[in-house]
Amino acid sequence: MFTFSKCSIEGCHSFASGLSSTCFHHSREKEKLLEDLLRKKDEEKAIRNVSFVNAEFEGIDFDDVYIGFSNFAFSTFRSCTFNNARLVSNFFDFAVFENCILKDMEARYNTFSGSMIITSDFSGSNLILSSFMGIDCYGSSFNHTDLYFSNFSLSKLINSSFEDTNLKRCSFRSALLRSVSFKYSNPEEAFFRSLNV
Numbered sequence: 001m002f003t004f005s006k007c008s009i010e011g012c013h014s015f016a017s018g019l020s021s022t023c024f025h026h027s028r029e030k031e032k033l034l035e036d037l038l039r040k041k042d043e044e045k046a047i048r049n050v051s052f053v054n055a056e057f058e059g060i061d062f063d064d065v066y067i068g069f070s071n072f073a074f075s076t077f078r079s080c081t082f083n084n085a086r087l088v089s090n091f092f093d094f095a096v097f098e099n100c101i102l103k104d105m106e107a108r109y110n111t112f113s114g115s116m117i118i119t120s121d122f123s124g125s126n127l128i129l130s131s132f133m134g135i136d137c138y139g140s141s142f143n144h145t146d147l148y149f150s151n152f153s154l155s156k157l158i159n160s161s162f163e164d165t166n167l168k169r170c171s172f173r174s175a176l177l178r179s180v181s182f183k184y185s186n187p188e189e190a191f192f193r194s195l196n197v
Contacts, residue, residue: 015071018050025054041065 005016007023014023019036027033034055041047045064051071058078066086073093080100087107094114105125112130117137126146135155146166153173163183167190174193 014053015051017052018070024052030055 005021006012007014007016007026008021009023009026012023012026014025016022017024017027017033019033019040020027020029024030024033033052034057037047037050037052038060041062046066046068047070048066048068049070052075053071054074055072056076056078057080058076060077060080062085063081063083064085065082066088067090068086068088069090071091072095073091074095075092076096076098077100078096078098080097082100082102082105085102085105085107087105087110089109090111092110092112092115095112096116096118097120098116098118100120102120102122103124105122105127107125107130108128110127110130112135113133115132115135117135117140119139121141122145123141123143124145125142127142127150128146128148130147130150132150132152133154135152135157137155137157137160139158140160142165143161143163144165145162147162147170148166149169151171152175153171155172155175157172157175157177157180159179161181162185163181165182165185167182167186169189169191171191172193173191
């Protein structure tokens, strides 16, 4: 998991960024920290054990990158790509994904709970055992994905598509579904108690 070292600022209980002694919020050089993170991504094709809460990423290419055991809660991703990325055990709680392309990812044990997903494309990805609980999702695609044992309970899904998708043991309990397509999928193997309004 990301570093369990606490921020060096007295009274702060947040975790350090993993690239400095302070949390991202208390860093006096946020731009340099982000530059260091992206340089590490480019050099190693990997991001591990970092905590960048409430960071902003725009137009960043995360294609083919391994992202593991990291915390990006409350962060914003605009027009970023994650094609063929590998995501393992990360926190994207209450993050924003806007106009992002996340195709053909291998993603397991991630949490996107409370996030906002806007006109983004997860097509062809394996999103196994991941939590999308309570997300707001608009105009996005989960076509041709494997959502085995993932959770969309209490979510708002509008004008989005789950076509030709494995929904086995996927939960949509108490989700609001409006103009959502499950064509060629197996909704009979998912859990629904939808609001459908």
